[in-house]
Amino acid sequence: MRATWRADLMAGAVVAVLLIPQSLAYAMLAGLPPQVGLYASLLPLLAYAALGSSPVLGLGPVAVLALMIAQALGGLPPGVSAEAGALVLAAEVGGLLALAALLRLDALSSLLSVPALRGFENGATLMIAASQVPVLLGSAATGSTLPALVRAAVQHGIAPLSAAWGGAAVVLLLLSRRTGSRTLARLAPLLLMIGAMLLSTFTPAARGVAEVGALPSLALPVGLPLLDAALWRNLLPSAALVALMGFVSSLAVAESLAQRRGEKLLPAAEMRGLAAANLAASLTGGMPVAGSFSRSILLHEAGSKSRWTLVFVAGFMLLAMLLLAEPLAHLPKPVLAATIVVAVLGGFTLGHYGEAWRYARAEGLLMAAVSAAVLLWSIGAALALGVVGSIALLIQRTAQPHVARIGRVPGTQHYRNVERYAVECQPEVVGLRIDESLVFTNSRGLADVVLARVREHRALVGTPQRVLMLMAPVNHIDVSGLTALQELHTALRIEGLRLEFSEVKGPVLDRLRAIGWLERHDVSLYLSHHDGIQAGEHDLRPSLADHDAPGQL
Known part of the structure; x- marks a missing residue:
């Protein structure tokens, strides 16, 4: 028992190091204040630990969901802040998952085939990286699709000093990965952020470079989300897409690691755990959360034995909130953007497209089409295409008995x-x-x-x-x-x-x-x-x- 607790404590400390910069970065990627990412990494982890089944699912803000949240919050009515919208979105995601769990609809994970899921994730990865390039270069360009982003980039110039900060951060992060030291590669984002905050605070080197800015008191804001019926109706379709993607991607990660570890995973428990986590996020100033592949792999490699690891991660995150509130205000945004770009592109590969094309061309085409829809159309259209395409291929294969x-x-x-x-x-x-x-x-x-x-x-x-x-x-x-x-x-x-x-x-x-x-x-x-x-x-x-x-x- 003592050995299990020691292993969980060490794994929690290792993952918290990665979760701190990711929480900040993915909150800003979603168009939210950075502290929202920290709030989403506290009580939601405890809620999942109480009801989930995987000892290695790295729950918290996720890059793909952050992009979906940004698009969902882009059409908020006047007078409604992004933070308020995110709380409503998290509440709806949690409510939909809870209803699906009550009705035993965990089979919904089959709506997205593996080619559709990989196509979506790869397309979202490229879109996330593309959306952070202007921030990295000090440009004000924004856009939820690649054509819109390119059009905006043409109209805005770049800030050379910001580009220098962002470029240097990317180089340092890439060099940390080439050293062959896993420990250094994991610690690099946090060390880079600390170094950038020190330089920005005590030297004039960051003068003119956009910073995160003063954060409010990092006291956990407990309360109900905004009770506005029109707002809830407006965000419900986006919440359904976020819920589907969050559950499917989390379950895929958890099942993969469960097979590797020889453990049994309960899809219904995973749905309940994710529902509770998102409801907790909606009550504590957070944003929709799901399982992260990179953090889950890290939990597995760090030797996590039980879901107590997530309790320890939440404890370390609380400690970070108490210690980092003032220094975070001086973090240059290009450095934060660099951590996002390097992190998400590290999981991108073209190999899946070639393998799917050689094995089954129709599924390879579906994968490419879903990726293109994410980049050129919208998140919702890409998910709809993935679901419809998966069902269409199934019907095509079974339309005539062999x-x-x-x-x-x-x-x-x-x-x-x-x-x-x-x-x-x-x-x-x-x-x-x-x-x-x-x-x-x-x-x-x-x-x-x-x-x-x-x-x-x-x-x-x-x-x-x-x-x-x-x-x-x-x-x-x-x-x-x-x-x-x-x-x-x-x-x-x-x-x-x-x-x-x-x-x-x-x-x-x-x-x-x-x-x-x-x-x-x-x-x-x-x-x-x-x-x-x-x-x-x-x-x-x-x-x-x-x-x-x-x-x-």
Whole structure:
């Protein structure tokens, strides 16, 4: 127990070092005062620790969500501050996640396929870096898309001194990563910020360079978000997108590390934990939070054993708030922008696009299209494209069931696809294998596919008398699938062929027997596909009474 606490304490200290600069940077990236990032790194961590399930999910402000928050807060009505809008947004994100958890909708994480998620993250990474380049160069240019940012940059010049500060910060951060020391690379952002604050405070070197500015008293502001019905309605669509992206990305990170550590993750608990964290942020002056990949990896590598690590991280963040309030006012903004640019681009890779393109071109195109939508259109459009594209590809893949014509591998009782193996086929029986469940998305074309395989068999092998379908891969048949089987039975009878099944799974067989489907259509049933083939050789047709124990297959 003592060893676990010691490991969690050390991991908490290491992650707090990274979280301090990221909290400040991502709050400003979202268009919020920097102290909001610190507030979002206190009680939300405790709320997740109480209800979540992952011991290594690095919760807090996240770069991708910060970009989404900035776009959501860009259309606030006059008189509503960004801080007030962020509290409402966090409350809605927490409320939506809590409702989804209550309704057990953690399966919503499947709405975004991996290509869509990676495309979104890569596009957001590039947009985040692009949005910080003007700050790094001392320009006043802003924009939520790349074309808008470029147009604004043309109209505004750069400040040479700010560019020098930002360029030097980028170089130092990159050099810290090339030393080969993980410790130095992790500490570099904090050390750089401390050095920049000292230079800015005690030398004239930063004169004319934009600074973070005086912060209010860093006392945790506890209270309800603004209760304005119109504002809540206005931010609700953005909150739904932030909630979806926050949950999907957090769950992907947590599941990946859970598999690596041999631990069990509970998606429903993750949804509850994220809901509680965002609700806590809305009550304590914060912003929407989620799991960070970089901080989660760091927690894992630092040896975190339990969710007590997040409690220790929150404690260290509170200590930082008490000690850094005055020095933070002198932090040059180009240095803060440099930490964002280097941090987010460190996780960017073009390799995912090439790998997806080589493996499945449609998914590679979806990944590229989602990235382009983030850069050229909007966050909401990119997420919508990712969800719709993922569903469309799923429907395309399942619109027609895969039915393979199979034959016996010589000298064995194994049956394989005739297009992939040298197999033996008998003229009087067409052996087929359905490779997926029969449901409404794919069952409509079943009869056409099977009749096409029958014609192939007739042309290449001989005239069949029956069609024996290996049903082992079929886990479910819905009403649409059942209708398709009835249509197939009728079509085969017109062709003078019998329909027979082999290796039907127990739950599927139970449903067919519950309505007497097999008896009504006189469909023979075989325990194994080999038995069905041999029955044709010896003119044996087992009765259904031979298989009358429910679920035995």
